[in-house]
Amino acid sequence: MDHAETSSxxxxxxxxxxxxxxxxxxxxxKRLRQCADYISANTDRIAVxxxxxxxxxxxxxxxxxxxxxxxxxxxxxxxMQKLFREVYAPGWPDYATRLKNLKDNGSGSPAALLAEFxxxxxxxxxxxxxxxxxxxxxxxxxxxxxxxTVHVVGFRRAYPVSSYLAYVFEKMAVPAMHHxxxxxxxxxxxxxPGDALLAITFAPYSEETLALAADARERGLPVxxxxxxxxxxxxxxxxxxxxVPEVDFGAFRSLSATIxxxxxxxxxxxxxxxxx
Numbered sequence: 001m002d003h004a005e006t007s008s009x010x011x012x013x014x015x016x017x018x019x020x021x022x023x024x025x026x027x028x029x030k031r032l033r034q035c036a037d038y039i040s041a042n043t044d045r046i047a048v049x050x051x052x053x054x055x056x057x058x059x060x061x062x063x064x065x066x067x068x069x070x071x072x073x074x075x076x077x078x079x080m081q082k083l084f085r086e087v088y089a090p091g092w093p094d095y096a097t098r099l100k101n102l103k104d105n106g107s108g109s110p111a112a113l114l115a116e117f118x119x120x121x122x123x124x125x126x127x128x129x130x131x132x133x134x135x136x137x138x139x140x141x142x143x144x145x146x147x148x149t150v151h152v153v154g155f156r157r158a159y160p161v162s163s164y165l166a167y168v169f170e171k172m173a174v175p176a177m178h179h180x181x182x183x184x185x186x187x188x189x190x191x192x193p194g195d196a197l198l199a200i201t202f203a204p205y206s207e208e209t210l211a212l213a214a215d216a217r218e219r220g221l222p223v224x225x226x227x228x229x230x231x232x233x234x235x236x237x238x239x240x241x242x243x244v245p246e247v248d249f250g251a252f253r254s255l256s257a258t259i260x261x262x263x264x265x266x267x268x269x270x271x272x273x274x275x276x
Contacts, residue, residue, distance in 0.1 A: 009073040010072075010073040010074050010075075010079055010080075010083070011072070011073055011083065013083075014043070014083065014084065015229070015231050017072065017080075017083065018040075018043075018231040018232070018233070019231055020072060020073065021036060021039070021040055021072065021233075022231070022233075022235070022236055024036070024071060024072070025037070025040070025236070028071070031060045031061075031064040032064060032067060032068050032071065034058045034059060034060050034064075035055075035058045035060055035064060035065050035068035036068065037058070037214075038054070038057050038058035038059075039054070039058070039068070040205075040210070040233035040236075041205060041207040041210045041211070041233060042054075042057065042204075042207060043084065043203070043204060043205070043233075045057070046080065046081055046084040047081060047084040047085040051065055051066065051077045065077065116249045117249055117252070117254065119249070120247045120248060120249040120254045120256075121247075121254045121256030121257075122256075123247040124245060124246045124247045124254045124256045124257035125256055125257050125260060127245040127247065127257065128244060128245060128257040128260065128261065131243070131245060133241075133242070133243070136240050136241055136242055136243075137242060137264075137265070137268075139239070139240040140224045140240040140242055140265060141265065141268045141269055141272055142272070143196055143222045143224055143239060143240055144174075144196055144198060144224060144265075144269045145269050145272035145273050146196075147175075147194065147195055147196035147222070148175065148192065148194035148195050149175045149176065149177055149192070149194075149195045149196075150169060150174060150175065150176040150177075150195070150196055150197075150198055150269070151176070151177050151179060151190070151191060151195060151196070151197045151198065151212075151216070152165050152166050152169070152176055152177070152178050152179065152197075152198045152200075153178075153179040153197065153198070153199050153200070153208070153209050153212050153213075154199070154200035154201060154206070154209060154226075155181060155201070155206040155208055155209055156206055157202055157253065157255070158200040158201050158202060158206065158209070158226075158258075159180070160255060160259075161200050161226070161255065161258050161259060161262050162178060162179075162180075162198075162200050163178060163180070164259065164262060164263075165178075165198065165200075165262050165265075165266055166178035168262075168263065168266035168267070168270075169266055169269070169270070172266065172267070172269075172270030172273075172274075173270070173273075173274075174266070174269060174270050174273060177190060179212060181208060186208065186211070186212060188212055188215050188216075191215070191216055191219060191221055193219075193220070193221070195221055196221060196222045196223070196224065197212065197213060197216040197221055197222070197223045197224070198223075198224045198226070198265075199212065199213040199216075199223060199224070199225055199226070199234055199237075199238075200225075200226040200227070200258075200262075201227055201232070201234055202227060202228045202232075202246075202253075203228055203229075203232070205227075205232065205233055205234065209234065210233055210234060210237070213225070213234055213237040213238070214237050216237070217237040222239045222240075223237050223238045223239055224238065224239065224240045224242070225237070225238035225240070225241045225242065226242045226244060226258070226261065226262070226265075227241065227242070227243060227244070228243060228244065228245070228246070229243055230243060242261060242265070244257050244258045244261050245257060246258060
């Protein structure tokens with residue numbers, strides 16, 4: 001692929017970028033595969049990082065990262081960064097900016113905030129009901145219902161979901177282990193043949209969750225993914241993919257639909273194990 005082809009064949013959206021990344025990753029040589037794995041786990045850093053910083057994170061020389069950009073269809077790093085600055089970075093402002101957005105929208109009173117978050121939750125639940133992949137949900141239940149132990153992992157925004165799942169599994173007598181990262185321990189060696197992993201992450205995707213999912217897949221364990229889209233980097237490691245849409249208000253994202261999906265999944269798994 002020459003320089004002209006790479007610059008004219010650049011992805012036009014973050015979704016296209018992720019699709020191309022998933023398509024080319026398996027055939028890349030070692031250093032470029034390191035670039036692909038690091039970029040897929042840290043897409044939130046592309047807009048604000050330098051070539052040197054990303055290369056250091058991937059443990060490759062800057063020249064390898066530049067070559068990776070060309071393989072992805074860009075003439076150089078600036079083209080890839082421009083895509084994420086325009087499309088991705090504005091979607092995740094810091095909390096000070098989020099609070100300012102709420103104030104500017106005149107939603108400062110507690111009652112007004114509650115009403116807006118209730119509405120965001122309602123829209124999220126409606127979207128989940130309309131877009132639910134029943135086949136994927138049934139597949140996820142069948143995978144987890146026969147597992148010796150269900151390992152549950154989810155950090156940051158996904159942490160309330162993973163901890164709640166571990167709680168419900170415990171109450172339903174489903175053997176489960178919550179990988180919570182306490183003490184920076186990932187407990188990956190607790191994974192045993194016959195177990196399954198339930199991994200939860202949303203953009204910007206958790207590097208720890210992706211790493212544990214990749215490790216489980218390499219060991220031949222089934223992985224169930226709960227994420228925001230089919231092009232999520234978690235999807236490449238999953239046997240069943242549950243996508244959950246969440247509507248945000250003021251860039252604060254609801255967990256209403258995700259908790260509903262988690263509860264339905266846990267109860268269905270517990271019921272299936274009881275019947276078996």
